[in-house]
Amino acid sequence: MTKFNKLNVLIVENHLPMIDALTDMLLSLGFKQVYVAKSNANAIDILSKQKVDLIISEFEYEHVNAIELIRSLKKNQQAPSIPFVIASATTNYSSVSAAAEHGVSEYIVKPFSFSILEKRLSKALKCKPTPANSQITLNKQFTIMVVDDNKEILAFVNAVLKPTYSLTLIKNPTKVLKLCLHHKQPDLIILDIDMPSLNGFELASELQRHPKTRHIPFIFLSGKSDSQHVVKGYDLGADGYIAKPIVASELRARVHSHCQQLMNTSRLREHIDDIMTDVKNRENVITYLHSTIKEPLLTLSQQLERLNNGGYSPNLLKNVCEGAQFKIKVMMEQLDLIESIQQLEQNKYSYPPCTFALTDLINDLVKQYETRFVESKVAVSLSLDHMKLNCVEPLIKGALVQILNNAIEGSPPGSQVTIKLTKMDNTAILTVHNITPIPWQVAESFMEKFVTYGKPNHAGLGFHYLNLICKYLAIKLKVESDIKTGTFVSMQWTTDLG
Structure with a gap:
């Protein structure tokens, strides 16, 4: 299965x-x-x-x-x-x-x-791939399998190619398919045509028939240089043909040319992956900006129009203004988030540390998110040891915002988000818990950029940003999640505490 x-x-x-x-x-x-x-x-x-x-x-x-x-x-x-x-x-x-x-x-x-x-x-399909037997990567030593029943030919090819390539010498052609299926596959096979137990044409056909080996390129060796032999070899999918007696310079040139082609193919695949990633990233950023900037701006525009038409009572006006200020603040924070991600990714982030009350920062953030907790029908439980922290405050705040956002978004109505801050000597441990596990579809990739699941119009930047912050500040980030206990996100760091 x-x-x-x-x-x-x-x-x-x-x-x-x-x-x-x-x-x-x-x-x-x-x-x-x-x-x-x-x-x-x-x-x-x-x-x-x-x-x-x-x-x-x-x-x-x-x-x-x-x-x-x-x-x-x-x-x-x-x-x-x-x-x-x-x-x-x-x-x-x-x-x-x-x-x-x-x-x-x-x-x-x-x-x-x-x-x-x-x-x-x-x-x-968002499945976990199994380890590949063979993958061409740049700047590597190519592996070549040489198959010939003649020991002298094997010794000659070994002497010519071994300084540059990793060689496997095979005298018995009947072992080749099994070796290719159950061991690391070669990047290229050089095989003799005239072998008694299994000739090169038969071996090539065997390799071509099997779906796991049909991709392995091969070059024929033969003392027969008539056109019929050559045509048959190419019909079987051969990538080249070297006539015996082998000329060392020709052998080197053929193998070098083929390995260069493999490297070019690898570069091409990387280039195509980069193009695909760039286009998808641009689309994700546009989606992110649309959900975090455009929609709140539209709401503000409607409120201003209603305000201009005298549509708010004095009592309601205060609440509307406070809500508008909060939306503007959130939008500014989201724009700062994108800028910070870019700076952290490019190792260009520069902001001096300062001493601040971590407990007060958490309390202030929870207060700012009070409306979101109420609208989501999610309770919040706080257990905070009092402490000060000497660190980069905007990044700590950014990390807390991402953790809170994910906890609220992942909590069903009627549930609770628990926030604990514990001081142990010179170590601070912050733990945030909600009862919903991380979806299995993204369980192994949720820290990656633009990975999200089940959140329409979300770009999947939160955990990516959190991970960048923790790496930058040398904070130990731990995420534990299962269907029974939900999700625990903890940050642990050692620094000057008061």
């Missing part, structure tokens, strides 16, 4: 070899059902009849256009919440940006390995 075993996936693709390869990979990952659509119209028809949990589409090819498909689905309010993944060799900036702007969950660059597919689909 796998984490995908209850899920159905739709492939939108009309290139038959890619359909076959992707279908094999998805079934090996454990997906319950794989549907295939060879056009946008076919995809829409399948979605209207079948339950689909994930869509994987080519960006644009003949009758398939991912962006148009997304637009059609949104227009018809069809499958609005299904994760949409693009798998394509199209990598220009405008295409990737368009994909991100249309809400694509992941963008996978072809060709891709089984492990990359598993990782990206897990991310799209």
Whole structure:
């Protein structure tokens, strides 16, 4: 049983070899059902009849256009919440940006390995990915498997390549598939064609048939240089062909060229991830500003218009003015929050520490949030030891605000938020508790930027900001959450206390 075993996936693709390869990979990952659509119209028809949990589409090819498909689905309010993944060799900036702007969950660059597919689909579905057997990263020593029944050839290749690469020498080709499946996979396989127990063509076919090894590139070695042999090798998916007797300079050049291509592909994937992240971050910031700035401004505008028309009694006017002042203060704090996050992320935050009464700061904040507690029908319980603190007051206040916001938002009506401040020698421990656990969907990622769940129009900056503050101030931050006891957020630090 796998984490995908209850899920159905739709492939939108009309290139038959890619359909076959992707279908094999998805079934090996454990997906319950794989549907295939060879056009946008076919995809829409399948979605209207079948339950689909994930869509994987080519960006644009003949009758398939991912962006148009997304637009059609949104227009018809069809499958609005299904994760949409693009798998394509199209990598220009405008295409990737368009994909991100249309809400694509992941963008996978072809060709891709089984492990990359598993990782990206897990991310799209917010599942925890399993460790990959092999991933190409920059500035690493590439691993190369050399397969030949001739000891002299193995020794020669080892002498030529070992100074630069990590080599695995295999004399028995029947062991290769098992090694690739159960051990760290090589970045490249160099294999001889003429071997008695299992020739290179047969081994290549074996590797190509298995979804977990079909992505591994390979180069053939052969003493036969006739065109028929070469064509057969390339038909099997070979990335190169080196004739025997091997020339050391040619071997180095072929391997170097291939590893350079792998590095370029890795850089391209990182670049695409950066583009996707940048676009999504901009959208999240816009959403955040809309919810925290625009809506309160609209309320203030309506109140000013009513005030101008004499719509408030003298008694009510005082409450309206106090409410307006609070809204303005909150908006200013939210703008300061965005600025502080940026400065902390860039290591540019600079604000001198000062001595202040931590107990008074907490009491003042709770008083400011009194209206929110009442509106949310949530009680608050305080148990505060008196203490002073020498620290960066705006950041401590910012941390407290984020903890309070999350506690109130996560508390159902009729429940209670408990705030405790304990002094032990030179150590301060602040603990805030509410009865609601952190949703399991974000339990492992809630500290990350723009991660949120179940809070419409929220950008997911609170815990990210809290984490940045604690790292900057060397505060020990601990979050414990489960369905029985709820959520405990504690901050512990040692400093000059009075």
